[in-house]
Amino acid sequence: MSNSVMILGEVLGDVFPEQTIIGGAPYNVARHSHAFGLDVHLLTAVGKDALGQRILNEMQAAGLPTKCVQQHADLPTGQVKVHFEQHGHRFEILDDQAYDALDWPPVQALAEQYPPKLVYFGTLALRHAPMQAVAQQWLKLCHSATVFCDINLRAPWYDKNSLTLALNAAHILKINHEELPEVCKLMGLPAESDLNAQAGQLLAAFNLREMFVTCGEQGSFWLDAHGNSFREAPVPLKTAFVDSVGAGDAYTAIVIRGLLADKPRQAMLAEAARFAAAICGIRGAVPDNTGFYQDFI
Secondary structure: OOOEEEEEOOOEEEEOOOOEEEEOHHHHHHHHHHHOOOEEEEEEEEEOOHHHHHHHHHHHHHOOOOOOEEEEOOOOOEEEEEEEEOOEEEEEEOOOOHHHOOOHHHHHHHHHHOOOOEEEEEHHHHOOHHHHHHHHHHHHHOOOOEEEEEOOOOOOOOOHHHHHHHHHHOOEEEEEOOHHHHHHHHOOOOOOOOHHHHHHHHHHHOOOOEEEEEOHHHOEEEEEOOOOEEEEOOOOOOOOOOOOOOHHHHHHHHHHHHHHOOOOHHHHHHHHHHHHHHHOOOOOOOOOOHHHHHHHO
16 A cells, blocks of 8 residues: 555547647556556546547556546547647637546445555546535545645636635645636635745645645745745756646656655655656657656656
């Protein structure tokens, strides 16, 4: 159980004009965590369609267990359509997807069979009431596990209700510098111009143990309930920048590994920044070959 992680949330196809890449923050975190040697179970659902089969095949090829993946007869495998426009790109996250509808009995059976030391969920998975109910039951069942919440604000798929549920359940929070002010505002916390002050307010309001705040090109910072904090400078890229897709998920996977090993937080932040920078040098969120991970194992 020492390195057992159970992850709840979406797996989907990011549909670009020229190709479809499999993604979703929970899936990306699961892939990295497995590559780092953690015992990972991903609780999700796909449709009985070609994309769903492709996801199952990719998971099997990577050595990730598929017994936690439910297959939905009526709903399609999740998709995000990427629209390229004059000023960049826009993501269209489709509604009523397989990952929105997990049946509770299989989730319960797996959580009892593989009791996790740490559980991870992202907030996109909580966009509808049925999944909020499943998540709450799951978190209750995994009451002895450390709860890691990844804030993923994707308009219009979040509200005060779903975020309150997530924050109340979390022991550890990961959030980025754009999401932090928005969450503080939704939670009715006093307006603060300083990110550190905002983070401190959110930490105190929800009795969080610790928080990791990623700031894109400005690096990241960490703080805990005892008043400790420090900042990690950004890491220069060793290769040409390709895209930042999944950089946050790469950061998260290193943090999870560090939490399970009880690593010093400053070392974790430095390593997380280095791995996230490496992911910015490839297309998409997950490398094609496992050799990519050698420098980080």
